[in-house]
Amino acid sequence: MVNNDDVARTLQRIGDLLEIREENAFKVRAYKLAATQVENLGESLTDIAAREEGLLGVAGFGPAIAEKVAELLRTGRLDYLEKLEAEVPPTLLSIRELPGVGPRTAALIWHEAGITTIEELDAAARSGGLDGLPRLGARSIERIVTALDARKERGAHRRRPRAEVAPLATVLRDAVRDIPSVIAAEVAGSFRRSREMLGDIDIVAATSQPVRVLTAFAALPQVERVLLRGDTKCSIEAAQGFQVDCRAVAGDQFGAALQYFTGSQAHNVRLRGRAVRMGLLLNEYGVFRTDGGERIAGESEHGVYEVLGLRWIPPERREDRGEIDAAVIRSVGEAIDHPVGSEV
DNA sequence: TTAGTATT
DNA sequence: CATAATACTAAA
Secondary structure, rough: OHHHHHHHHHHHHHHHHHHHHOOHHHHHHHHHHHHHHHHHHOOOHHHHHOOHHHHHHHHOOOHHHHHHHHHHHHOOOOOOHHHHHHHHHOOOHHOOOOOOOHHHHHHHHHHHHHHHHHHHHHHHHHHHHOOOOOOOOOOHHHHHHHHHHHHHHHHHOEEEHHHHHHHHHHHHHHHHHHOEEEEEEEEHHHHHHHOEEEEEEEEEEEEHHHHHHHHHHHHOOOOOEEEEEEEEEEEEEOOOOOEEEEEEEHHHHHHHHHHHHOOOOHHHHHHHHHHHHHHEEEEEEEEEEOOOOOOOOOOOOOHHHHHOOOOOOOHHOOOOOHHHHHEEEEOHHHHHHOOOOOOO
């Protein structure tokens, strides 16, 4: 019996394999978007397939994907995926999962060094087998070796249950609040959205001295390894290789940064799309008018949603399941300026 | 400066 | 035609 999660994983897998094959980016995006839509679906695909409208009624599904999902539900197999896996070795997906290795690097390692498995990569990286590849210098190879070591320590799995990492999240948030010049700090990301499985922890800090705060963050006792540190953000690994990101912003940008860092990605993309249609630009620093660049929100998260004509949306609901449409404020003035439906 | 990867 | 925007690092 094929369930929604199986379908979502399969669609994601197709997207990843197509990406390594350097397939048309819009096709790749279509498969990944369809995977996300299935993840967020409240109803069984098997039930949907049995109805009149069928799978074409699912958001993100066109004829090609609908037909493939139908085959998967019916037979438990997918001919297209099997052919694709015969062409692009699926073991490359594990290589692609290493931090710092994306689809282009995975394809390069495959084509130029003939490597398809983690084991082959490990041997080659340590014995000079990757030397001389274009766009892959000594530092990149060293980073791959480090990533392989980390993978051996903690295994392939990345996500952890909320209860397991919640203490770390609050301890680090409080530690950031104690750094001099920090005005406010909150845990954002999937933690703030109350998700059960967490891939990392995201902390937003308001300060007038971002570099100082990020330097202090990188020096906290819970930090085992600094992955990167710039002027606005710092990524570290805590115990068991669990990643924690800290973003430092000015006090009047805190609301926009909290909104951005809370996500979800799909929610942010939809929100920014709405902003564009309203002649606005939304980023992690605020909301700006497209003409003139005047900033009209950013200090508070409520303000960000407000200038976009929306009620504030609780973090748990920011998953692109229709919450933005449901939050639209249709005042008289707005109804004249933007008649219902005109912004969609 | 650009390509690749990463983040929500 | 195709849903946004920005940061960091290494390589060229």
